[in-house]
Amino acid sequence: MSQDAMELDDIDRHLIRALCEDATQSAGALGREMGLSQPATWRRIKRLKELGIFGPRRVDLDLEGLGFGVTVFLGIKLATKGRVSLEDFERAVRAIPEVQTVQHVLGLFDYRLRVVAQDLPDFERVLRRRIMTLPGVGNVEANVLLSEERRPGPI
Known part of the structure; x- marks a missing residue:
């Protein structure tokens, strides 16, 4: 700052x-x-x-209105960080349209993803065909969003 x-x-x-x-x-x-x-x-x-206080303008979409009824947070632990670069993983995961956010985090997992899908069978398809095939993916933990009380806003 x-x-x-x-x-x-x-x-x-x-x-x-x-x-x-x-x-x-x-x-x-x-x-x-x-x-x-x-x-x-x-x-x-x-x-x-x-000053960079405001980022690019975006439209706040109603995901349910667009047919995305399920939001899942995934914790991803890379299997071997040395064999697959973080950049390769990030580039591949950013190409998946259902992945709304990619966060490189410190802790139990290496990455936290916010993934949207039409329903649970659609999420399973995204998980099996797109996310589990990403370079270096090891352990994955899923948490399904039940409700969201507060969205990011002013501090």
């Missing part, structure tokens, strides 16, 4: 919270809510983007 990123004031923090709740809000509407002009609000948003 740069030195500038450490110098966030209350207005910056308010902007971050407001845009995390609804990123479609205009700079004019946000400014009116905070007592700032549209140009002043836009300059602050631009500065926050330049």
Whole structure:
């Protein structure tokens, strides 16, 4: 984090919270809510983007609405790290469309994946045909998501 990123004031923090709740809000509407002009609000948003506070814009999809009724978290332990490079595994796993996130972690497993599927038989197909055939996969532990109470948002 740069030195500038450490110098966030209350207005910056308010902007971050407001845009995390609804990123479609205009700079004019946000400014009116905070007592700032549209140009002043836009300059602050631009500065926050330049500081790297905001990443690329994305659409938050309703996975169930798209037919993905199952989310599974997989812990993956590579069989032999020396024989298969981490880059080879990461490149291969990123090519699987059902894998939503790939996290290299410290602990019992080497990687944690978030995988979506239409249903459990579809997940089993993805697991057997795509994930278990990845280079270096050793132990795999699956945890099926039952509910999600909070999604990532402002700190």
